[in-house]
Amino acid sequence: MNIHEYQAKELFKEFGIPVPNGVLVETVEQARQLVGTSPLFKGDSKPAVWAVKAQIHAGGRGKAGGVKIAKTVEEIPGFVEQILGKILVTHQTGPEGRKVQKVWIEEGSRIAREYYLSAVVDRTSRRITLIASTEGGMEIEEVAHSHPEKILHISIDPAEGYSPYIGRRLFSFLGLPFQTQVQFVNLVRDLLSFFQQRDASMVEINPLVLTQDDKLIALDAKVGFDDNAVGRHPSIKGLRDLLEENELEIEASKYNLNYVKLDGNIACMVNGAGLAMATMDVIALAGGSPSNFLDVGGGASKETVEQAFRIILSDPHVKGIFVNIFGGIVRCERIAGGIIAAAQDVKITVPLVVRLQGTNAKEGREMLKNSGLAIQVAEELFEGAEKIVLAVKGGA
């Protein structure tokens, strides 16, 4: 589960990680009001500049015009107006982009240098790994590619946990000024306790800035949580922003269906995640383009299949459906019964190919053939994919 920058910064603050002061607005009116009242914009200690930042769950906001620097307080509402409601298209949003619903306004920092610091669960070492780089502000994948020597990885032994020497190693690698050592070492400690205590899967500070008066500040904050662990952190669960998620995916999750929307036009419905991925691949191999990933789980009961059909058909791009079920513990004739019942209830207006294999598959396929419904039946996986691709291309 991902959260917004402003939420990540609030959590950072709670854990003692320094962040710029800021306010969140959801309307231009709010921005106008706050500019007149909040200490962030008034008095002698007010900052010289402000950053006005679009809040969406995707990187690359700056390049897409989602971040503006205001040099006067008066400019701020205008920038908020420009950004709010705008569709930002970045390399992480896909071509459809993401609509900005919230804007974060924060004090600007006088930056001397930018660094990179993150923590992830590294599957190779099977540990939390801290990653630091002197190349702040750049995509870490790019740095890893062009200048791997500018990155230091340190894996944390779960039996040992954090120890200050780890912070000192990262500190000397980054070449930070000596007077910032205590600040930095504490920051690494706090980052790690946040990661562990809240079951994060990824915490990225890019850039971590050194200001001209030798302060370290997390200028940006990107945080993801382990979906499997969100349940044990009610406060984190509450940070989920449904506006950032695909409507069909939200709908599917209500029925315990694992659905991921893709760009193609052939829908698939499969039992099991691995087979679901393989089914998408086979659709592509047969010359088609999958419109989704959908794992209906082991049961594939009438109710699940019915909900799955409804969700699939809510995607206007879908021109055909390929159901691929490997009947194991649940026998194929029961699955066929479920499909027939669901197909009768949900009006299916596009070609439907069902491939059944496994326990009592023959009986299941006979039932489908004799159902009187316009269902094409397949025995093999590739055969099924070819049939649906042909039906969609032929416009049948």
Next chain:
Amino acid sequence: MSILVDRSTRVIVQGITGKEGSYHAMACREYGTKVVGGVTPGKGGGTHENFPVWNSVFDAKDAENPDVSLIFVPPAFAADAILESIAAEIPLIVCITEGIPVLDMVKVRRVLDARNAEGSAIRLIGPNCPGIITPDGAKIGIMPGYIHNRGRVGVVSRSGTLTYEAVWQLTQLGLGESTCVGIGGDPVRGLNFIDVLELFEKDPETEAVVMIGEIGGEDEEAAAVFAQTRMSKPVVGFIAGLTAPPGRRMGHAGAIVSGGKGTAKEKMAFLESHGVAVVDNPSLIGKTVADVLASGKARRPLLPV
């Protein structure tokens, strides 16, 4: 022969009185597996579906000294259940549970590795896996037993139903399986491809291995290097997720392309260049194994290490 389990293997089920645990304990027993009882804290002393029930794995160990613990404990308590079996020195732990927090598994794996470094020999399969089956002997997991047939091919996979798909093809073609191991779809797990390949290489009954991987991580690549340098038996590989978009989790917690790494395309190319027979059409997994075995190139010389 087979690997890890056979008809003499004695199994306890952790979480045996739960819905899943109960159903599958019976299904395994029906298949012929020696399920000697189960554990549910607080329900010890009685029986459940004619299985004796103990309060702890330690009690079960004292009573029956089982070879395997099969775990069906809900995700929030599953790490504790695995740790209990590790503490009780159960030689093989098979955890079916899906949805265990990854940091819990980081800890479990650390404890397991430390124990083994001190001289124990404890293996963990899973979590988030279908389990392990040696056809005609021991089904220890949730896979449908009847699709399997004892034979010549070892199967190791990160997936569930996709494995059944491959197994079904092997069975239909009359090749059969020696043992099938589902290592699970989580990023941090017990046995990995390499561990299972090593066992298959040593098993005289296994003549070829099917390895089913998916997007995310670099375990398939490590396995390919192992296969090329340490194995005489041919490996047929399939990688799911060629059409999966980057940054999205495809069902399994571990099935995600992150930072441009772990794509199916890269994995397939790597496997191919390391002597693995890569299948791009999952309908042809069985046929490819048959071809490889028939080609006479079944045994190939090892590269100098």
